[in-house]
Amino acid sequence: MLKNIRNFSIIAHIDHGKSTLADRLLEYTGALSTREMTDQVLDSMDLERERGITIKAHAVRLLYKADDGKKYILNLIDTPGHVDFSYEVSRSLASCEGALLVVDASQGVEAQTVANAYLALENNLEIIPVINKIDLPGADPEKTKEQIEDALGIDCSEAVYASAKEGIGTKEILEAIVKKIPPPENTDEKPLKALVFDSWFDNYLGVLILVRVFDGMVSAGKRIKLMAAGKIFEVSRVGIFSPKTEQVEELSSGDVGYIIAGIKSVTDTKVGETITDADNPAHGLCPGYKDMKPMVFCGLYPIHSHQYENLRDALDKLRLNDASFSYEPESSLALGFGFRCGFLGLLHMEIVQERLEREFDLSLLSTAPTVIYRVTVKNGKIIYIDNPAMLPDKYEAIEEPYVVTTIFVPKDFIGPVLDLCQEKRGVQRSFHFIGKERVRIEYELPLNEILWDFYNRLKSISKGYASMDYDFLGYRESNLVKLNILLNGEVVDALSLIVHRDNAYCKGRELTGKLKEVIPRQLYEVVIQAATGNKIIARDSVSPLRKDVTAKCYGGDITRKRKLLEKQKEGKKKMKQFGKIEIPQEAFLAVLKVK
Amino acid sequence: MKTDFLYIHIPFCIKKCLYCDFFSLHYNETSAREYIDAVCKELSMKKNLAAELKTIYIGGGTPSLLPAGCFKQLFKHLNDIFSLSPSAEITVEMNPQTIDDSKIDTLLSIGVNRLSVGIQSFSNDELRTLGRIHTADNALRTIEGIRKAGIKNYSIDLMYGIPGQTMDSWQDSLCRAVRLSPAHISAYELTPEKHTPLYRFILSRKIKMPDENLVLEMYNHVTEYLSRNGYEGYEISNFALPGYRCIHNLNYWNHGEFIGVGAGAHSFINMIRLKNTEDITLYKNNLAGSILPVGESIHIGSGESIEEFIFLGLRKTEGISIASSENLGLNIIDLCTDLVDEGHLKIEEGYLRFSKTGIVISNAIIVKLFERLSVE
Numbered sequence: 001m002l003k004n005i006r007n008f009s010i011i012a013h014i015d016h017g018k019s020t021l022a023d024r025l026l027e028y029t030g031a032l033s034t035r036e037m038t039d040q041v042l043d044s045m046d047l048e049r050e051r052g053i054t055i056k057a058h059a060v061r062l063l064y065k066a067d068d069g070k071k072y073i074l075n076l077i078d079t080p081g082h083v084d085f086s087y088e089v090s091r092s093l094a095s096c097e098g099a100l101l102v103v104d105a106s107q108g109v110e111a112q113t114v115a116n117a118y119l120a121l122e123n124n125l126e127i128i129p130v131i132n133k134i135d136l137p138g139a140d141p142e143k144t145k146e147q148i149e150d151a152l153g154i155d156c157s158e159a160v161y162a163s164a165k166e167g168i169g170t171k172e173i174l175e176a177i178v179k180k181i182p183p184p185e186n187t188d189e190k191p192l193k194a195l196v197f198d199s200w201f202d203n204y205l206g207v208l209i210l211v212r213v214f215d216g217m218v219s220a221g222k223r224i225k226l227m228a229a230g231k232i233f234e235v236s237r238v239g240i241f242s243p244k245t246e247q248v249e250e251l252s253s254g255d256v257g258y259i260i261a262g263i264k265s266v267t268d269t270k271v272g273e274t275i276t277d278a279d280n281p282a283h284g285l286c287p288g289y290k291d292m293k294p295m296v297f298c299g300l301y302p303i304h305s306h307q308y309e310n311l312r313d314a315l316d317k318l319r320l321n322d323a324s325f326s327y328e329p330e331s332s333l334a335l336g337f338g339f340r341c342g343f344l345g346l347l348h349m350e351i352v353q354e355r356l357e358r359e360f361d362l363s364l365l366s367t368a369p370t371v372i373y374r375v376t377v378k379n380g381k382i383i384y385i386d387n388p389a390m391l392p393d394k395y396e397a398i399e400e401p402y403v404v405t406t407i408f409v410p411k412d413f414i415g416p417v418l419d420l421c422q423e424k425r426g427v428q429r430s431f432h433f434i435g436k437e438r439v440r441i442e443y444e445l446p447l448n449e450i451l452w453d454f455y456n457r458l459k460s461i462s463k464g465y466a467s468m469d470y471d472f473l474g475y476r477e478s479n480l481v482k483l484n485i486l487l488n489g490e491v492v493d494a495l496s497l498i499v500h501r502d503n504a505y506c507k508g509r510e511l512t513g514k515l516k517e518v519i520p521r522q523l524y525e526v527v528i529q530a531a532t533g534n535k536i537i538a539r540d541s542v543s544p545l546r547k548d549v550t551a552k553c554y555g556g557d558i559t560r561k562r563k564l565l566e567k568q569k570e571g572k573k574k575m576k577q578f579g580k581i582e583i584p585q586e587a588f589l590a591v592l593k594v595k
Numbered sequence: 596m597k598t599d600f601l602y603i604h605i606p607f608c609i610k611k612c613l614y615c616d617f618f619s620l621h622y623n624e625t626s627a628r629e630y631i632d633a634v635c636k637e638l639s640m641k642k643n644l645a646a647e648l649k650t651i652y653i654g655g656g657t658p659s660l661l662p663a664g665c666f667k668q669l670f671k672h673l674n675d676i677f678s679l680s681p682s683a684e685i686t687v688e689m690n691p692q693t694i695d696d697s698k699i700d701t702l703l704s705i706g707v708n709r710l711s712v713g714i715q716s717f718s719n720d721e722l723r724t725l726g727r728i729h730t731a732d733n734a735l736r737t738i739e740g741i742r743k744a745g746i747k748n749y750s751i752d753l754m755y756g757i758p759g760q761t762m763d764s765w766q767d768s769l770c771r772a773v774r775l776s777p778a779h780i781s782a783y784e785l786t787p788e789k790h791t792p793l794y795r796f797i798l799s800r801k802i803k804m805p806d807e808n809l810v811l812e813m814y815n816h817v818t819e820y821l822s823r824n825g826y827e828g829y830e831i832s833n834f835a836l837p838g839y840r841c842i843h844n845l846n847y848w849n850h851g852e853f854i855g856v857g858a859g860a861h862s863f864i865n866m867i868r869l870k871n872t873e874d875i876t877l878y879k880n881n882l883a884g885s886i887l888p889v890g891e892s893i894h895i896g897s898g899e900s901i902e903e904f905i906f907l908g909l910r911k912t913e914g915i916s917i918a919s920s921e922n923l924g925l926n927i928i929d930l931c932t933d934l935v936d937e938g939h940l941k942i943e944e945g946y947l948r949f950s951k952t953g954i955v956i957s958n959a960i961i962v963k964l965f966e967r968l969s970v971e
Binding site: 548561 | 955963
């Protein structure tokens with residue numbers, strides 16, 4: 001027996017109109033009255049709305065009476081729209097039977113269109129192409145369809161034309177969902193098997209787990225087992241989002257909803273986890289579970305050392321809601337006590353930092369981001385290094401993470417894009433025309449190299465037209481060295497970085513130059529050196545302050561002079577003291593600006 | 596508490612100089628006369644703040660623009676309401692081109708005994724760059740008039756670090772100044788302040804400020820040259836023949852209190868720093884209604900007071916007295932041991948003072964001391 005349920009996601013490149021379309025579907029099906037609508041309801045965090053990025057996945061139940069006269073439950077599972085969260089996207093997609101592939105008719109296929117569509121195809125989803133923004137003057141729906149067929153091999157003969165902004169095509173999309181996406185099977189009698197695709201901590205309810213039930217049923221009072229974590233909890237409540245939370249009697253096969261079971265930490269409810277009946281367990285986990293490990297690390301330090309405890313509390317609180325983010329105390333000679341934090345990617349890192357500063361009112365200093373290196377030391381023992389300062393002087397081999405990067409770019413910009421990938425130590429894997437105008441290029445690149453201003457440069461050399469996506473490939477051995485920065489002969493650990501030996505000289509010189517620009521003149525000469533091992537490879541210096549302004553105190557206006565001195569004092573508060581030298585925050589990020 | 600130091604601000608100029616961001620207005624005689632009436636009213640209201648005055652300093656603007664009648668009215672009023680010490684230092688600031696022999700006689704007759712002349716440079720090119728209205732010849736003639744009237748105690752203001760100025764022309768200006776044998780010379784570094792035409796010219800690259808090494812050389816030259824000619828440097832920018840230090844200005848650097856009168860004038864009384872309003876209409880209206888024309892007031896707390904004691908005192912060549920620091924509960928020696936070791940500061944004869952190399956980076960050093968004070 002089949003159920004009148006359709007589970008679907010919306011996938012799109014950033015800004016192709018996913019959130020607006022979700023709003024239209026909610027509005028059309030009456031899930032929210034127009035009065036209740038604020039634009040883009042599903043993006044509930046402030047940051048998400050400001051940055052236009054969906055960070056957390058959400059699920060909403062829509063009720064729809066179709067043209068065939070029957071009533072359907074449509075579960076819309078929203079997905080995050082950024083490459084850092086691709087695993088979360090894949091688990092959301094695994095919870096569905098179909099997906100709307102939204103493509104902007106004026107922009108065409110972009111890197112994340114392809115990346116997300118592949119994720120959907122891997123999960124055997126029925127894909128419904130939606131050509132969006134057809135009302136825009138530059139829209140070319142026919143060309144967009146060709147691109148989808150070329151790049152993805154998806155049949156576009158029945159693609160829906162839409163303008164989510166104008167409400168065009170909304171009904172057609174709902175009909176296509178009902179007709180094309182297969183309904184879930186009724187397997188209520190089997191042992192419970194539910195996939196976790198999101199979870200978060202609520203101050204009043206504890207952890208809310210978002211699940212797709214594949215087999216069996218779950219209701220309050222049942223004992224459930226989190227299979228990967230091996231932990232057992234008792235369910236206190238189950239429910240759905242309409243989009244407001246609404247308690248229900250039970251969730252059964254095919255349903256999407258939430259479970260509350262007195263769980264205190266999201267580390268127990270990782271995305272991809274399988275929930276089963278503790279007293280009648282299913283055989284095996286839902287496929288595709290991965291324990292997501294942070295890929296990008298940086299040190300976070302309070303600028304004012306008395307904020308250390310506040311920073312720890314803030315990290316604790318953030319961690320309650322974000323299992324993919326890690327932190328450990330560390331200390332640095334230059335920066336004092338802080339934390340080494342791990343993130344899924346650069347965007348994830350920026351978001352966490354911004355939330356720490358905004359929501360917890362902290363002033364933070366962050367070191368340059370780094371990847372995690374695999375180092376073979378004596379006797380074949382392997383250690384992982386997430387802080388360049390920790391790289392031992394002697395080791396047998398060092399490996400760095402590689403990613404495969406997919407870039408979409410108009411053909412006019414091919415040259416500079418290839419040059420950039422080459423400069424970043426890339427190895428070309430494939431090169432295909434998509435239609436006549438656009439090219440899809442795949443490069444294998446060290447992850448480390450795309451952390452360093454890669455995306456910004458890609459955007460600037462392609463006048464903003466290029467888009468990119470990347471996927472982890474594995475570790476590869478590289479000829480890497482530690483580049484140390486010395487100020488007046490002392491290594492500043494927080495400025496160390498790991499670079500390819502061929503680039504060491506160049507980067508050392510550029511970095512000392514950048515530091516010379518950002519370190520202000522002081523009472524003493526500041527000698528800036530770059531070194532690999534004991535070898536100095538670059539040197540620069542900031543000459544000592546020889547003179548400052550000795551403006552007169554005129555007509556008894558002492559206040560003016562005081563304000564000037566106060567301002568200088570305030571400026572110095574933002575600096576870190578390293579021995580006698582004062583280092584401004586920008587210095588720690590100068591490495592990012594090195595090509 | 597009563598104070599012995601009085602400042603009167605005359606905010607009128609014929610034309611504002613390109614580098615000036617002090618408060619001044621375009622001169623006209625009617626409004627100057629009304630202004631002096633208001634100043635007299637303010638003086639009356641403040642008469643209880645003063646004991647026996649040791650100094651009166653009339654600054655501006657260009658006080659010498661005032662008609663003789665205004666000076667007579669002002670000094671009659673001053674003598675009526677204040678008691679003046681017989682040895683009081685009474686200074687009037689003046690600019691060349693705004694004074695003649697008869698006005699000098701008037702000033703002498705009413706008791707003025709010190710003049711401060713804003714010459715700035717003896718190079719006509721530099722004077723034009725600064726937007727001054729006078730020439731080198733005008734300046735010489737003004738000084739001649741002063742000397743002819745038998746006035747010995749006068750001061751000359753000079754500037755270095757002027758765009759286009761060379762070491763040669765600076766030496767020349769100094770040399771010509773010394774030849775006039777003033778009792779006092781002030782040598783200021785030109786500093787481009789925001790909101791001045793000069794600042795905008797620099798931003799738009801119409802004017803280029805001289806290289807910092809040249810300016811440093813100019814500063815070193817002035818201290819050395821004037822001391823060779825008998826002038827003692829007693830403050831960063833001030834030099835005097837023995838016995839001719841400016842008592843009024845020394846009071847600022849000694850962290851002393853003073854009464855300020857006039858639009859935009861500053862006062863320091865009972866640990867409060869006051870600034871009168873610069874709005875001249877409001878100034879006159881307030882006083883017409885017997886209201887003190889206070890624009891801003893800031894209370895100086897004990898921490899700030901110590902900071903002021905340090906940054907003002909260290910401007911003086913002799914520095915700050917270690918004994919008086921201790922009276923304020925300040926252990927100044929411990930605060931700066933390393934800076935003394937490094938040669939930026941010196942401890943001599945019971946005083947803490949800047950060294951020759953320290954004085955030119957005094958702001959950086961003072962900010963360091965402030966940081967240490969706020970940690971304690």
